[in-house]
Amino acid sequence: MGIALHGSDLIHRCRIKYGDVFTLKLAGRSITFLFSPAAIQQFFSAPDAQIAFRPAIQPFTQRVFGLPSERFFPKHTAVLAALRGLLAPGSLSSRLQPVAAVMQARLHALWADGGEVDLLEGVKEMLFAPTVEALFGVKFCKRHGAAGLADAFFCFEASFELAASPLPQFLQRGFCAARSHLLSAFRASLAAEDFEGELIGDLIRQSSMEPDLAPNVMLAVLWAALSNSVPATFWSTAFLLLPEHRRHLDSVMACLPPQLPGGATSAETSQDLESLVQVALDRKGPLAAAVAEAVRLRSPGVDLRMAAADLFLPITDGRQLSVKKGQLLAVSPYESHLDERLFGQCAFEYNPQRGDLAAISGVAGIGGVAGFAFGGGRYRCPGRFFAEAEIALVVALLLSRG
Numbered sequence: 001m002g003i004a005l006h007g008s009d010l011i012h013r014c015r016i017k018y019g020d021v022f023t024l025k026l027a028g029r030s031i032t033f034l035f036s037p038a039a040i041q042q043f044f045s046a047p048d049a050q051i052a053f054r055p056a057i058q059p060f061t062q063r064v065f066g067l068p069s070e071r072f073f074p075k076h077t078a079v080l081a082a083l084r085g086l087l088a089p090g091s092l093s094s095r096l097q098p099v100a101a102v103m104q105a106r107l108h109a110l111w112a113d114g115g116e117v118d119l120l121e122g123v124k125e126m127l128f129a130p131t132v133e134a135l136f137g138v139k140f141c142k143r144h145g146a147a148g149l150a151d152a153f154f155c156f157e158a159s160f161e162l163a164a165s166p167l168p169q170f171l172q173r174g175f176c177a178a179r180s181h182l183l184s185a186f187r188a189s190l191a192a193e194d195f196e197g198e199l200i201g202d203l204i205r206q207s208s209m210e211p212d213l214a215p216n217v218m219l220a221v222l223w224a225a226l227s228n229s230v231p232a233t234f235w236s237t238a239f240l241l242l243p244e245h246r247r248h249l250d251s252v253m254a255c256l257p258p259q260l261p262g263g264a265t266s267a268e269t270s271q272d273l274e275s276l277v278q279v280a281l282d283r284k285g286p287l288a289a290a291v292a293e294a295v296r297l298r299s300p301g302v303d304l305r306m307a308a309a310d311l312f313l314p315i316t317d318g319r320q321l322s323v324k325k326g327q328l329l330a331v332s333p334y335e336s337h338l339d340e341r342l343f344g345q346c347a348f349e350y351n352p353q354r355g356d357l358a359a360i361s362g363v364a365g366i367g368g369v370a371g372f373a374f375g376g377g378r379y380r381c382p383g384r385f386f387a388e389a390e391i392a393l394v395v396a397l398l399l400s401r402g
């Protein structure tokens with residue numbers, strides 16, 4: 001879940017001072033951070049009876065998204081399984097084809113006057129509407145307007161962590177207004193059956209979600225789908241554009257279709273877009289490696305769990321940490337991804353071609369260059385493959401501007 005970049009800074013300072021384990025009080029919650037590879041392994045692989053996911057995320061599901069735990073949690077496994085199935089790698093080619101065309105149109109609009117474009121704003125512009133269309137459908141976007149939805153979403157997103165804290169929400173008027181705007185849009189589109197045949201409609205149906213909770217589940221999916229992808233796309237592009245990374249940029253450019261998009265109409269470039277989607281889906285290619293490496297180095301969130309029983313966690317040198325039932329536990333991908341025990345001597349360097357990942361290859365449910373940026377184990381991110389391909393698409397289109 002989210003913890004702002006200054007939070008990552010604090011974690012880094014504490015790590016230097018206190019080592020592999022320390023406890024912080026953040027937004028009124030006492031959280032024990034774990035860094036030893038053995039503890040991280042246990043964090044992701046222990047059964048729910050020992051280390052649980054749901055009670056740890058309750059402040060977010062309940063306070064931020066308005067999903068009452070006693071009704072939502074019994075359906076959580078079904079939601080997660082359905083989303084994993086709907087975003088399985090085999091389905092992505094057809095989902096991403098229309099997304100690529102919308103992204104391309106946005107790219108043309110962004111540079112219509114030939115001026116300069118702020119990278120972060122450009123990324124938001126190229127990700128928001130295409131993602132919403134891919135998951136919620138064109139009818140939803142058209143009915144409510146992508147620009148209005150984007151304004152509400154980024155306002156909601158900016159207050160996300162504060163909203164999960166005990167601070168009364170009547171003091172957070174911007175957040176409440178943005179949430180209510182988005183929930184009303186979901187309600188109106190549900191009533192108009194805009195989601196029939198769309199991924200989100202299938203998700204609600206397959207998980208047998210009660211109609212009155214559906215808008216709140218949609219809000220949670222919208223947040224999950226965009227909150228991490230925006231910074232990840234920004235950094236994936238920015239790292240490649242730094243002069244010292246020229247050779248990585250060259251290998252990415254060499255794998256892109258030659259005619260992209262060059263001001264041509266979408267009809268003229270549809271074949272190129274099709275090849276571009278294939279490049280974005282190639283998990284072994286240089287573009288995927290560049291995205292994974294940027295995600296590894298810039299994952300500002302923390303993964304949360306709660307001790308569901310009194311337990312011991314391995315720290316270092318064979319020592320064990322005694323943890324009481326109810327204690328919140330966290331791992332920080334941002335900090336751990338700089339750990340030489342996991343990523344070798346030059347862990348802090350941007351190197352999409354880094355080879356030695358032996359240390360993380362045995363850790364439950366995680367693997368590859370992105371480490372545990374997408375979480376791990378049973379509750380790992382269900383949108384990972386979609387996210388990586390979508391980010392790759394935006395990066396490729398932005399780079400193709402020359």
Ligand code: HEM
Pocket residue numbers: 001080083087135220221224225226228229232295299301303304372373374375376377379380381382383384386387
């Ligand atoms: C760079 C982009 C992304 C990153 C870094 C990311 C990361 C994460 C992480 C760390 C978790 C928690 C996993 C855990 O605690 O083990 C998570 C959960 C989740 N992600 Fe992603 N995610 C990304 C993109 C997406 C996208 C595009 C979608 C949807 C299309 C998505 C949907 C979800 C959902 C629904 C959950 C909650 C799962 C649950 O309730 O168990 N994510 N993500």
